[in-house]
Amino acid sequence: MDARTPPLNALKVFEAAARLRSFKKAAEELHVTPTAVSHRVTQLEDVLGMSLFVRDAHGVELTPAARACLPTLQRGLDNVRDFVEQLKLHPQSEVITVRTSPSFSMRWLMPRLHRFIVGHPGVDVYVDTYARLFMELRPGDARSGLPDAGGDQADITLIYGAGNVPGLLTERLLDAAVTPLCSPALLARHPPLTSPDQLDAFTPLHCDRDAIYGERSLWQLWLDAAGAGHIRTDHGLRFTQASLAIEAAVDNMGIVMCFPVLAAAELEAGKLVAPFDLTIPLASGYQLISSKAANRRPAVMAFKRWLHAEADATRLADRTRWATRAPAPATTRAT
Structure with a gap:
């Protein structure tokens, strides 16, 4: 804030005292003491370099300059209140970070993600595809896909691997x-x-x-x-x-x-x-990996439930596809 800009709280106190023409009534409205009101007004006068009230034995009166400018201040404070009320109508979206390989993101996650967005308008999803992590992965070493690449840890990692990761929650999403x-x-x-x-x-x-x-x-x-x-x-x-x-x-x-x-x-x-x-x-498959801290967030749990539902639909579609395909030559059948 510019050093010459008066504190907002001091402006609010001045507006109440000017509107009510009384430090005592202003103090009652603001639930503070008359001394606190007087202190805030004096602070504002010091910042502005001018007097705002004429004080006498009968009370306080606005100076001509303060009286002329008071409506502008009141409109400004009304705008601040409107701003706050409008913000309440638009709560900040919760963001969850999902880390996965480029291929799995493009070919499985992204074609389905719109369904989660439509069903959860208050949640934003940030998809992080960090290719090198997954190129270096070995089965049984799923943690190699979970470093702090890019400065923060993912809430959910979808990774191809063999099993559990110590210290993290691992769930099989899809077989391979x-x-x-x-x-x-x-x-x-x-x-x-x-x-x-x-x-x-x-x-x-x-x-x-x-x-x-x-x-x-x-x-x-x-x-x-x-x-x-x-x-x-x-x-x-x-x-x-x-x-x-x-x-x-x-x-x-x-x-x-x-x-x-x-x-x-x-x-x-x-x-x-x-x-x-x-x-x-x-033996390996696509794992859904998250931390205990992430699982305490309702948005993360909602995304995990959605992932499992999509995985169930994928398995059903796969069974239908392979069941209805033309028979292969007998010499190639698995035993």
């Missing part, structure tokens, strides 16, 4: 499984794909997430389970994010080994298909 996906147009360019042995004729598409499995990539995990571990997949195109690898598959650039949950929109639209019905479940 892998299967190869490609575009129908790509399949049409080749002879009918009836066996995993034929995959060596296609370009494999990789995401850096493969590295979290150490020496075995997602491709190797699936091929070993399909009895085609001899197929080489150490070539092809590599991407830093699963979403980029999925887009490459849509563009007929090869076959991607990924989580169907991340490609649900493309599968639903027929832009991608699963040429085999062998899907390998993984």
Whole structure:
């Protein structure tokens, strides 16, 4: 505040004394002592460098200058009261911070987030995608996705990992499984794909997430389970994010080994298909991680309940999709 600006409290006291023409009546209205009123008026006069009242044995009277300016002050105080009342009608939105990987944010969270916003207009959601955290993640080390990146801790972290994080609350949100996906147009360019042995004729598409499995990539995990571990997949195109690898598959650039949950929109639209019905479940999955302090906030708990409801709907949609797809060749069925 500018040093020449009178204190608001002193202006309020002066207005009451000027309107009532009495320090005693002003004190009664403001629930203070007459001495306190006199002190505030004197303080205001010192700041302004002029007298505001003429004091005599009969009481106090406004100076001509004070009388002329009093209506302006009263309008200003009325505006302040209106300002406060209007603020009460628009309570500040509560903000929750959600941290997750770019691919999971773009492909699962963001297409659904509007439903939470509509149902919870008093809550703002800040989505933080800090890619490098998740590229460095290893199963069983979910804490590596929870550092204080950007200066403050997330209320909720949605992260791919194996299990509990000491000191934090961990809930399984979605299971993970892998299967190869490609575009129908790509399949049409080749002879009918009836066996995993034929995959060596296609370009494999990789995401850096493969590295979290150490020496075995997602491709190797699936091929070993399909009895085609001899197929080489150490070539092809590599991407830093699963979403980029999925887009490459849509563009007929090869076959991607990924989580169907991340490609649900493309599968639903027929832009991608699963040429085999062998899907390998993984021990790790998408975890919902929060602190005990965050869970004491109603907005955080509301968001967690909404996440679980959306995850339930995702599982139901996945079961329906796989149950209604065309049967795969018998040689590719899981046992």
